[in-house]
Amino acid sequence: MPTLLGISFMVVALFLTMQGRYSWVLSLGAAVPIGVVLSVGNNGVPVFYFFAIWVIIALLFSKRGSGEPRKLPGKAFLLAFAAWSVFVTAFSPGMFAGIPVLAPFGGIDSQLANPSALTYTASNIAQVAYMILGVGVLFYLGRARGLSRMFPAGALAGLTLLSSARLASIRFGTPFPNHFFDNSTGVSYVEGAADGTRRFRGIFAEPSELAMASLVAAVFFLASAPNLTGKAKFAALCLAGLATINMIESTATSALASVVVFTAIFSGYHCVRFIFLGGKVKYRTFVLVPLALPVVAIFTPSAIASVIDTVTGKTETASYSARTGSDVFSAGVFMDTWGLGAGLGSNRPASFLPMLLSTVGIVGAVLFITACVVLLRRSWAIHEARPAVWALVALMSAKCIASPNLSDPLIWLLLGVLANFVWSQTPVPQQPKILPPHSVRPSHSQS
Template sequence: MSWPAAVLWVLIVVALFARGPSLLYLLVSTGAFGSLQMLPFSGGVNVLPQSACAALFVCKVLVQRGNIMRATESALDPQRMILFTAFVVYAVFGALVLPRTFLGLLEVVPISAPMSGTDILRPSSGNYTQSCYIMLSYGTALSFSMMGQSDILRIHYLRALLCAAYVLVLTGIIDLATYNLHIGYILEPFRTATYSFLVDVEAEGAKRVVGLMTEASSFGTVCVGLMASLVFLRPFYRKGLEHLLALGAIVLLGGMTILSTSSTGIVGLGVLGFLYGIDLLYRGLDTDNKRGGQIKQEIVVIFLVIFVTVSGTLLRPNLLDPVYTMIDGLVYEKAKSASYAERTMWTRIGWQAFLDTGGMGAGLGSIRVSNWAVSILGSTGLFGAMLMFGFIAQQVLTAPRSISKEDVVFGTALKLSLLPILAMYLVVATIPDIGIGVASILGLIAATHTPRSAPGPTLPLLEGRV
């Protein structure tokens, strides 16, 4: 175990037994450490800081008096978690049964194999580890679905997002600085997971920023995910320092996404910009919307950016040439790269596994693809896909059970922040697990469907000043 892992274990254990929201802040912020192994002897199984923190976070929530019953009610509530509950039960069952049912009959790209080629389908450790990951994400979503109706939880969640954003930006700056100073070995204790690392890659003569993730694509995806949350939830931050910190984080995360030169991140930024434009128009028409108080300032900033860009282009026609070169390399030339060809092969094999099993899937943890939808289909089959996609569609498209205007507006902001992440998943995600970050968002959305008569959870982590 490296010293950063030991330090994080100490912080997590202290937060576990402390009263107040410190464990929530660690849960959200540790997503920046995507290459750190938390176990001294892993045997090939990677436990990342956010996963370790999530496991203890869920335990801390559930052991409180009365919360097991509340969790059961949420898990079986048709408007909250029942579809996700059914998906997890079916997916874990399939992980144990399907690889044995179709043993040796399918060609797959194994998720846990060190080689990049294909192999025949057989039970593997990936079936168990991926089952644990999806159950951990489910537990996180379930916990937030119980707590999300609390105003105090929402305040701390917003602040935790700010902390996570600045931690992620700091890791990117450190990665860039250590590379340029030729002291990158300093970060080796943070890169101990048994993954393939691409941390010293250049694009157009510049370092691709990876922070403390495994590669630039992962770093850019996390940056855009946090940026989307801050963009749409920004009006909920208190005026003054919190609001200024949110604006600064949005700008810095956008810059880090560009420095990562991640094609997936660029796709996410495009989806985010499109959704922001639609949301801006909607808020302009809805004069009673809480998130509409700063529309004039936003429009002024947008037109100022457009004016400066157009003016600069007229004065220096070649001003945007580096941007065009980067887009050409990330989008048009990407289709010619070996990485694109390999990932396309993964997805093709995964889709064929879905077809060859008659739509039943090869089992959770049996295949590696590069498209989240195909990963769900190839792993859990048509029935599992209907449950998972149905759950997400239900949370995104249905109106909150609560009649509170605050719940409606907060839920809308969460839904908008979720869409760019899902769009990036469709481009690059290799496994069915939705991840801790997405699980927390879905749990918070599900919390807006809590019956108005339901009692609040017993949670010491919500105590303290706000």
Template sequence: MSMEPIGVLTILIGLICLTLGTGALVHGLAILAVLGAAAAMLIGAANIQPGHVMLVFLAFGALSRRREAAAAIRALHPNEPGFWFACLVIYGVATAFLMPRLFAGITEIVPLGTTAFDDTGSTVPLAPVSSNVTQSLYLSTTLLCLVTLTAIAGTRQGFSAVFNALLACCIANTVFAVLDIATYATGTQELLGFIRNARYTLHTDTEIAGMKRIVGSYTEASVFARSTLGVLGFTGTLWLCGVRPGLTGSIAGLSLVLIVLSTSSTGLAGAPVMLLLLHAFAMTRLVLGNAARQAAFFALGAPVIGLAVVLLLLLDAEAIAKIYGYVDLVVLNKASSDSGIERSSWNVISFQNFLDSWGLGVGVGTARASSFAVALLASVGVPGALFYAVFVFECFLRPRGQPGSLEADIAVAARNGYAGLLIGDLLVGPIIDQGFSFCMLAGLAAAIRPRTSSVPRPVPSFTGARI
């Protein structure tokens, strides 16, 4: 095991936040969680990210108190979304250790990790791999994060802390993207070297059509685009609801620009879907008569502005040619590229793993896919997919909060933020662990009572939230 400089810094931040209280711990986790290309510690082939180290401090600081510990236990009650996610994790960990042995050799896999063979990208007979252990640990820490954040968000003060921390996470995502562009343009990429030390394949200095592929603090452009789609969904919805419109509108606007400029097919394919989702939400609020100024402007003005832009572009053939060439290179020809063909083959092989395992899955961390849906079926099969579907329904799709209230708007924002992450995962997600940003959105949503519940929940108060 080796400790990296960013790991020492993370521990210092954790100790400081521990003395400052739960709010500081949650903010520390939120900001460090975006460092997807960093390794605080290296244990063999495993990269322990700063976010996982910070989670230890958060869990210790929060769950060592009786009230939060009791709330964490309640978060695992069968009536709560956390119960179904816990079922997914328990089943997933069990499959990771049982299925590669039970079904050994019955199907060919593209291994996600390595144990007795080199990870060449070619298929090998089903057998245990090192990532069965690492991915099980990552999925278990995701459950711990979800339960801890749900427990913290169960009080008015804690809810406000998690909400503000999630906004801090969105800001950090944007700031690191700008730093990525700035350091590349000035030839000072080494300044970000301390957060790009993970033993992954990093694509931080690549270009397409003369444009820098924006990776921010992540390993590659597609991962950045996936994260930023979540930021767009969350902050865009808050802006439409009039919640801190200056801040949330600025982050949403910058996120959309960064997605378009990222040269990621994930971002360019996902952004129109997110914009349509936000426009549908704004139109719904307008029809129901409870639209804020921003929602009314977006619902009525966005189509007009979009049409005007299209008409202006039609007058400039050269601009149309450049835009079409960019979209064709990044999106339309992606499936026929070498990487596109390779990723498609992963999905075909992984789906065959699902069929060969009789719908039970070949185990978490066993097979490599290029879509969250395929990875879910291949890893945990039908039982795991059902656990996940119930969790998503209970956490994000059930109406939460009193209609028209601030907490109801935040619940919808969390749902749309999750939708952004899911769009990215469905396009390129190789594993079923969706990370800490997913946990923060889920914890925030799960802490808000469903509208049909008779159990009261303190309504959070944010000074100037709608000003």
């Protein structure tokens, strides 16, 4: 049956659709990453993917053309990834039936203790559907005319403000409609550690997901601020600050690891550019300095002890052992399926790369990574695309540490924005003009 969140958002989506603002509908859905529109038992239809279907149907009935035909960098790899994923998911559960896998519905701890046997499940159908819709969203955004360079700001601001509002309700007792957003009966909401310590998860299912999204939001808004002026710049800095607070409040060790990895990539790029390529260092280079503070802080004696205690304490927990064990176990799934993969939705480890390799195999992983690299490389040359580029780098850094979901809306939104930057600047191939016979004038020698 429809949820109250779903009914409310559908009213807003209908208003936006009537104005032709389809991209805003997608941004609205991405702002509530775990909310569902329809709920049947323990299953539900996520808001983002419901609105992806909504937009596709609206486009079918609209009179909008697809634009001039042109060569689209990365398109072939994306289509090949989608086709390969469907093929593997259709055949691998039958071809390799019975091999041990980590089913997505059992929880990592219990699945490691008692792995499931590979077979066809509803999760296969769901994950393939989400992947196809995600690729569809990417292609729509990539071909959308007049898409704002700040398009990701809508979804990132929404999830940041909602999480901050929930934090305020916990800290100061301000009202917040928890049940309005936590409406999925099939999701386990994690708000406490094994030792009983309360942890903050925002409007996400668990703290690590909040930490990942908050890192992406902080990076995007900080990278966008130097290109903005006035109230827009002030708003971007405020949102970056709120996202940073949410990330710290999550107390997720994966957040610290993600910040370190991203800062290393960011700093490494600029060091190489400055030393070897002769690039100039401007103040804009350091717009992400606040995110580097945890890394700088480890050089102080007191901070060293704190970081060591945090990391050591995490590595000694059952959670760390389970996450590491699930990634190692997924390597076995990769080998058991001869590198082809067990199919989307068949195996769920703790991080993104083991998930790709164990579900769509080496072929699918290479195709997806290549598509991302092509879009990142082409869009880097476009100055306005830099905030989205760094946001995607931050997202992938975090996902490779503690987030295995390919169905994450932020993946498809950020890739779609980069595709729009690249594809909108790809020149339309000029067709040779063939003059009609009567337009050819005879020469004087023939007259």
